[in-house]
Amino acid sequence: MAKAAKPPKPEEITKSLDYKKTPETHWMDTPVEFRPGMYCYGTRPKYLEEVGMPNPREWSSADEDWKLPENWKEIVLEGIADRLNKHRSFRLFMDICVRCGACADKCHFYIGTGDPKNMPVLRAELLRSVYRKYFTTGGKLLGRVAGARELTMDVFKELWYYAYQCTECRRCSVFCPYGIDTAEITIMVREIINLLGCNTDWIMGPVANCYRKGNHLGLEPHTIQSNIEMMCDDIEEITGIRIEPTFNRKGAEILFITPSGDLFGVPGVYTCMGYLMLFHELGLDYTWSTYASEGGNFGFFTSLEMAKRLYYKVYAEAERLGVKWILGGECGHMWRLWHQYLATFWKPPDNLEDPVSPITGTKFEHANSSKIVHVVEFTADLIRHGKIKLDPSRNDHLKVTFHDSCNTSRGMGFFEEPRYVIKSVCNHFYEMPENTIREKTFCCGSGSGLNSSEDMELRMRGGLPRANAVRYVHERYGVNMLANICAIDRAALPTLMQYWVPGVEVCGVHELVGNALVMTGEQKRTMDLRMEPLPGVEEEEEGEEEE
């Protein structure tokens, strides 16, 4: 028998393909490549015009020509100079990094993309190199040797590309020995980008809507009201109780504001039903506002000035209605802004008092400066004082884990309250691994205005570390519900789960509260807030019939 011919070696077959594509050039000399799925579209001119921002024109981020004014470079450098003078922290962050690399592998985008320019140190270095060239003596004299580079159009595009591949989650800053807050660097870069009218459409649209109509979706008052009433219809079907919330009511004790995502999207609406049921059961003297109808603030992803403008309505409405304090819904960046910025943007009106729970008498002293309390701490306090009746077995079909939102956890150390509430309303709660929760939590990958659909691949990569930890508890304990206290999470995590961990759904904590809440005079619950049959109930009824 003839000896079989040797088959060709694989490398002979695939000779023409080179799969090792690491650039040969230094990072400074490797211009950014705009990859579809990794960036958001550039803003439409009308949105910029509506809020009086510079350089409105038709453009696309993938275009060669971004149609910038002739003196764009001057504008950018002046923008950097202004911010260096205004924010001492920014100047410090530009100077003190020793490039130790502690932050490098802590960023969810770097972990998921493997792109070295997503290491927080290198992402910041994109701007630092420009800073050195124009603002430090060493950089001016020594140039490249001192890590400095010229500001060119390619460099500006690179700054743009990576400023929108950071969710300002601040995980890297937890590990930085100097405490450099890379989120703040991203915030500054985005401000500078906005001086040339180069925001993304996904951020600018909500900003313009919010400025004109009070909320990101541009909903008008009657739409807001009728949507909440529709939720009340569903609640009536589930519980037999008719809830009649009030809108724009003067003299209410509390003004309640939540992100508009809770009014329209799923699973946000179920969270909102939870609020409505809880407040009704308590007999809380509160009102909704169709003017201050947005807790979120995409202005924060644009510039601090824009964040300030969009939040004017919060205190203005509190003053107009004469309420005593403000209660905020489940949201992440809203909370960071309210807790840390709002009272520095605007002085709280005189009618606002230090928040006190009318049900328990608890003084929320930490909220004395802003006069705003987060609904999860409000509810935790109610449960702690035994003021609501709960039947956690109604959530027995759920095995729950909790995703710490970046802004509520790292932004303000909000760790125990949501866990306490969940454990009080659910019998099955499982933590994700220690290095993926609390202050080390991994971002959803879609925060800070990146939760668009055109950058879906970026979001899937950025959310991989979070999803990976969810998969662990899903496989190990059968977790099927990912709870959180952030509206962007509620919008973004379902998508992330569908791709990485099918079988895990997403909910706000108050949806779980609504399920477990025993309301006075309610009918026997046969459905959860999603109007899906409660497991066990049907069988029970059938059993009764048989008897």
Add this chain to the structure above:
Amino acid sequence: MRLWEVLKERKGRIAAKWFEQVVATYPEETAKFLKSKRDPFSNPVGNTIKEGIEGIINSLLDKGEEVNTFLDRIIRIRAVQDFTPSEAVSFVFQLKDVVREELADMSDESWLTEEISLFDRRVDELALKAFDIFMGCRERLYEIKVDEMRNWTFRLLERANLLEEFERKKKNL
């Protein structure tokens, strides 16, 4: 088969070499990170590739059923990273190189020449499966984009009585 016995004996080294090659498709700095961090939650990509490769080799040699699970884990990541479709699944073919390199000391043995073509066929089957999985992942991405749009405007669609229509169309697809 004799080859299978040899491969089973040397599977640790084969897995290690294959891992090196897959990781080398990432930038140099990243490859270092993917190799060094052992914690599966700090380094999900590196660990998924490592576990996936070991799983694939085991199921290939023992005809295990779970080969799709391991392939899926690796490809699900590569399907959203900076790879073209061919690049995303190319790592499967690298196994041929790795095995040949590992068996270089017995390359003149006639049984190997015959048996290696059977092995190659198994790898080719694996590559076809990888392609299916890759396509599944990409299709999923487009589906979830549509779902997301629907979820964001759930109440508006519901009010306009468009939701049932949407569900009906989705079921019929």
